[in-house]
Amino acid sequence: MSLARTEMAQQPEVIERLLREEAGPIAAAAADVERRRPRYAVIAARGSSDNAARYAQHLMGRFWGLPVALAAPSLHTLYEAPMRYDDALVIGISQSGASPDVAGVVSAATAQGALTVAITNEPDSPLARGAQHVIGLQTGPERSVAATKTYTASLAAVAALVCGADALFRVPEAIARQLEHEVPAEAAASWEQLAVIGRGANYGTAFEAALKLSELTGMVAAPWSSADFLHGPIAILEPGFPILAIAPSGPTLPGMRELLAAAAERGALPIVVSDVLIDDRIPLEPVPEWLSPLVAVIPAQLLAVGAAEHLGRDVDRPTGLQKVTRTS
Numbered sequence: 001m002s003l004a005r006t007e008m009a010q011q012p013e014v015i016e017r018l019l020r021e022e023a024g025p026i027a028a029a030a031a032d033v034e035r036r037r038p039r040y041a042v043i044a045a046r047g048s049s050d051n052a053a054r055y056a057q058h059l060m061g062r063f064w065g066l067p068v069a070l071a072a073p074s075l076h077t078l079y080e081a082p083m084r085y086d087d088a089l090v091i092g093i094s095q096s097g098a099s100p101d102v103a104g105v106v107s108a109a110t111a112q113g114a115l116t117v118a119i120t121n122e123p124d125s126p127l128a129r130g131a132q133h134v135i136g137l138q139t140g141p142e143r144s145v146a147a148t149k150t151y152t153a154s155l156a157a158v159a160a161l162v163c164g165a166d167a168l169f170r171v172p173e174a175i176a177r178q179l180e181h182e183v184p185a186e187a188a189a190s191w192e193q194l195a196v197i198g199r200g201a202n203y204g205t206a207f208e209a210a211l212k213l214s215e216l217t218g219m220v221a222a223p224w225s226s227a228d229f230l231h232g233p234i235a236i237l238e239p240g241f242p243i244l245a246i247a248p249s250g251p252t253l254p255g256m257r258e259l260l261a262a263a264a265e266r267g268a269l270p271i272v273v274s275d276v277l278i279d280d281r282i283p284l285e286p287v288p289e290w291l292s293p294l295v296a297v298i299p300a301q302l303l304a305v306g307a308a309e310h311l312g313r314d315v316d317r318p319t320g321l322q323k324v325t326r327t328s
Helices: 001-007 010-022 023-037 048-064 100-111 149-163 171-178 200-217 225-229 255-265 295-310
Strands: 038-046 068-070 088-094 113-121 133-134 192-196 218-226 242-246 269-274 279-284
Touching: 001 010, 001 295, 010 171, 010 279, 010 295, 023 113, 023 133, 038 133, 038 149, 048 068, 048 088, 048 149, 048 200, 068 149, 088 100, 100 113, 113 149, 149 192, 149 255, 149 295, 171 295, 192 200, 192 225, 200 218, 200 242, 200 295, 225 255, 242 255, 242 295, 255 269
Parallel strands: 038 068, 038 088, 088 113, 113 133, 192 218, 192 242, 242 269, 269 279
Antiparallel strands: none
């Protein structure tokens, strides 16, 4: 079995361990947020961690009422134009904690007196050393290049920080059940291009699904929100064009129904991850909609790995990629 499949299977136990072992650091960081009441938040991340940041942006706006910006780390490094972080909450998310640009945002914010939090799998990394609070991902080594368990652990850390660890106690079981569902991996191996659609809590899921499918199979997979897709990109659809739609029950479902109806009129080929829609779907295990990204990303992981295997690709070491990428 590939390392990728082994590490995907570990995700339920990883989430359980994170919620148990990091309950104290998560509560301490949340209490500091409550005490200091920042006016806005900035999140620095790259790759899959940037997709977790999109989820954090949604949750912090939805439950904390905070305006949240995704950082432009190159302003600190390439352009030497660091930002002012007065009254801010600044969060860095990184599996390795080693990328200088992400760590640089957090250390600069700490030096300015901002409230800073590092979410990382490496508690002795430059990112962790530069932050006031550190939430460890507790995944153990992740050796496959494509992030799977570190991604869902990052989502869990964010959700627990915003809403409390107790709210996630049923998520590991839901992930375990989701891992048992079949996905059309052989069909996905024939895709050369793909539109991935998500919105709201699952906007970041669309980006992560597109990233996984692109890096493991080589297909051109592009993410959009359902609203943005209807504003122009829908013009790319033609008969047989594949769409992966993340459609949990909740506020975004009516818009997703509208998009899928429009796609059907154009003869597109939808694969829908949903707990309610029944046509051409991958069943989604039911959890509260705001937690659905932790479960909805699993079909994308399975599709990406399965399609790559059908294509004869090395799923643990995709061509041209490495586990730790240090950007400045």
